[in-house]
Amino acid sequence: MGKLSEKDVIKIAKLARIAVTPDEVKTYTEELSKILGFFTVLQEVNTDNIPQMTSVADMALPLRQDIVSDGNYRDAVLQNAPVSEYGCFMVPKVVE
Amino acid sequence: MSELNTLTITQARDGLKKGEFTSVELTNAHLQAIENTRGLNAYIVDTPEIALKQAAEADKRIQSGNAGLMTGIPVGVKDLFCTKGVSSTACSHILDGFVPQYESTVSQKLFDAGAVMLGKTNMDEFAMGSANITSYYGPVKNPWKAKGSNADVVPGGSSGGSAASVAAYIAMGALGSDTGGSIRQPASFCGIVGIKPTYGRCSRWGMIAFASSLDQAGVFTRSVRDAAIMLESICGYDTKDSTSANIQVPRFEHALTGNIRGKKIGIPKEYYVDGMSEDIAKLWEQGKQWLKGAGAEIVDISLPHTKYALATYYIIAPAEASSNLARYDGVRYGLRVVEEGDTLDQMYEKTRAAGFGAEVKRRIMIGTYVLSAGYYDAYYKKAQRVRTLIAQDFKQAFEKVDAILTPATPTPAFEIGAKLDPVTMYLNDVFTIPASMAGLPGMCVPVGLSSNGLPLGLQLIGKAFDEEMVFNMGGVLEEEAGFSTLSMAA
Numbered sequence: 001m002g003k004l005s006e007k008d009v010i011k012i013a014k015l016a017r018i019a020v021t022p023d024e025v026k027t028y029t030e031e032l033s034k035i036l037g038f039f040t041v042l043q044e045v046n047t048d049n050i051p052q053m054t055s056v057a058d059m060a061l062p063l064r065q066d067i068v069s070d071g072n073y074r075d076a077v078l079q080n081a082p083v084s085e086y087g088c089f090m091v092p093k094v095v096e
Numbered sequence: 097m098s099e100l101n102t103l104t105i106t107q108a109r110d111g112l113k114k115g116e117f118t119s120v121e122l123t124n125a126h127l128q129a130i131e132n133t134r135g136l137n138a139y140i141v142d143t144p145e146i147a148l149k150q151a152a153e154a155d156k157r158i159q160s161g162n163a164g165l166m167t168g169i170p171v172g173v174k175d176l177f178c179t180k181g182v183s184s185t186a187c188s189h190i191l192d193g194f195v196p197q198y199e200s201t202v203s204q205k206l207f208d209a210g211a212v213m214l215g216k217t218n219m220d221e222f223a224m225g226s227a228n229i230t231s232y233y234g235p236v237k238n239p240w241k242a243k244g245s246n247a248d249v250v251p252g253g254s255s256g257g258s259a260a261s262v263a264a265y266i267a268m269g270a271l272g273s274d275t276g277g278s279i280r281q282p283a284s285f286c287g288i289v290g291i292k293p294t295y296g297r298c299s300r301w302g303m304i305a306f307a308s309s310l311d312q313a314g315v316f317t318r319s320v321r322d323a324a325i326m327l328e329s330i331c332g333y334d335t336k337d338s339t340s341a342n343i344q345v346p347r348f349e350h351a352l353t354g355n356i357r358g359k360k361i362g363i364p365k366e367y368y369v370d371g372m373s374e375d376i377a378k379l380w381e382q383g384k385q386w387l388k389g390a391g392a393e394i395v396d397i398s399l400p401h402t403k404y405a406l407a408t409y410y411i412i413a414p415a416e417a418s419s420n421l422a423r424y425d426g427v428r429y430g431l432r433v434v435e436e437g438d439t440l441d442q443m444y445e446k447t448r449a450a451g452f453g454a455e456v457k458r459r460i461m462i463g464t465y466v467l468s469a470g471y472y473d474a475y476y477k478k479a480q481r482v483r484t485l486i487a488q489d490f491k492q493a494f495e496k497v498d499a500i501l502t503p504a505t506p507t508p509a510f511e512i513g514a515k516l517d518p519v520t521m522y523l524n525d526v527f528t529i530p531a532s533m534a535g536l537p538g539m540c541v542p543v544g545l546s547s548n549g550l551p552l553g554l555q556l557i558g559k560a561f562d563e564e565m566v567f568n569m570g571g572v573l574e575e576e577a578g579f580s581t582l583s584m585a586a
Contacts, residue, residue: 017441064335092440094439
């Protein structure tokens with residue numbers, strides 16, 4: 001567990017798909033490093049043979065019948081779209 | 097007749113039944129009061145037409161003897177819940193213009209029970225915050241002010257608007273959400289009751305997600321009995337939420353027997369923290385004496401992994417948030433920022449940069465980092481293991497006690513302008529986070545004032561699905577403390 005470099009921050013921002021300015025990179029490097037520093041306390045805890053808690057409720061994911069039980073809401077689904085045409089969400093071209 | 101909006105839900109239910117007033121009158125009293133308290137910025141969407149329509153329907157139901165749990169009661173709904181046909185943005189710019197085409201399960205249940213929606217309440221953006229200062233719609237002011245001061249103080253967060261509305265008598269009850277303390281902490285700061293039930297009691301369907309393994313809906317009210325009534329109306333199994341508990345909802349109000357003789361109250365020594373104000377330490381001690389006086393037995397307990405809860409939470413919650421907030425990309429709803437010639441990636445990056453506030457971006461970045469290749473084991477996996485230990489601490493403690501009493505917040509409400517760095521801000525949740533990590537029910541009951549005249553509350557934590565114990569103990573605490581929201585200098 002160490003400090004963050006500006007290169008790390010640029011990579012994280014890319015993964016998170018958030019555009020950052022050079023000034024923001026500087027600020028984040030400082031702020032996020034501080035927060036990460038706060039996490040080092042966890043190294044004190046012995047977690048050998050302790051399972052990860054993935055669910056608070058002691059349950060397995062419930063399954064349901066594989067039948068169509070709802071649907072046909074295309075118009076409602078498109079209602080809030082910034083741009084939509086032909087019953088689809090429109091976005092900038094992905095493939096030339 | 098005294099102002100109708102100052103009644104409790106219990107009193108209003110009684111008055112409505114007896115025909116002393118109508119829900120329409122009750123609703124109008126609230127709508128007027130809301131106009132008089134615009135400065136608090138508690139509501140960001142007003143729904144007076146919907147409210148009056150629901151009130152008229154409620155009056156018909158009451159007249160025909162078909163009143164439900166909350167029939168005719170005016171409430172506020174945190175903007176985190178999707179309300180059909182009514183703007184729902186989680187107070188974020190990135191959900192500008194989003195009008196849900198469906199109703200969240202929890203708000204649907206509230207309306208089925210006959211409640212009247214006055215509006216959507218203000219909150220920290222995406223429920224990330226402890227002071228309601230990160231909302232795109234501006235901060236919320238606590239209706240309370242420190243003695244001899246004119247400075248505005250925070251109501252707490254993230255459910256600041258909901259808390260402020262109930263404390264200021266502009267809602268009889270309000271829906272809130274609690275992930276790390278977002279109901280319990282503002283309840284303490286605003287001098288009202290706030291409860292987060294056991295994880296799985298309330299459906300999360302239609303609740304804008306922050307951290308899926310922690311988020312829970314809950315309520316704010318001005319009395320413990322009111323909270324029992326309102327919480328019951330929103331609990332219940334929902335097949336649309338795979339984490340919803342398939343378990344019966346008890347009649348919570350019936351749990352308020354007032355008799356806690358022989359019950360054991362745990363006092364965790366690790367909750368005596370640095371920086372805890374003297375007022376709070378004194379009230380905690382007082383709380384112990386009150387419960388002891390009512391016949392309960394005080395038991396010292398240890399929750400050894402308490403000091404690791406904050407770090408664990410600030411790894412897990414942002415990690416889950418980074419995943420949940422990935423959907424805000426300008427494609428299907430909300431804000432879209434794109435220029436001629438931009439690629440899809442550029443649209444995503446520009447939209448998210450413009451749409452999210454600073455705290456949200458900070459948490460998404462932390463979350464992304466702790467889940468990324470090379471760091472996942474050291475941070476996220478480690479935190480998941482520590483979380484198991486935290487939950488085990490509580491399980492072991494509950495073999496010896498029936499409920500746990502702790503402070504709710506380390507300090508009373510602070511000034512809106514106070515410059516707190518992110519980590520200091522996170523310390524606000526130090527007492528509330530552990531119960532969230534373990535999925536346990538927690539309730540804050542207001543018990544007194546700080547030396548500068550601001551409200552302070554104590555927290556009761558119960559076993560999983562034992563809200564009844566929490567309500568009964570809370571009722572006794574409330575009775576002994578005799579705290580009145582009317583003691584607030586208006």
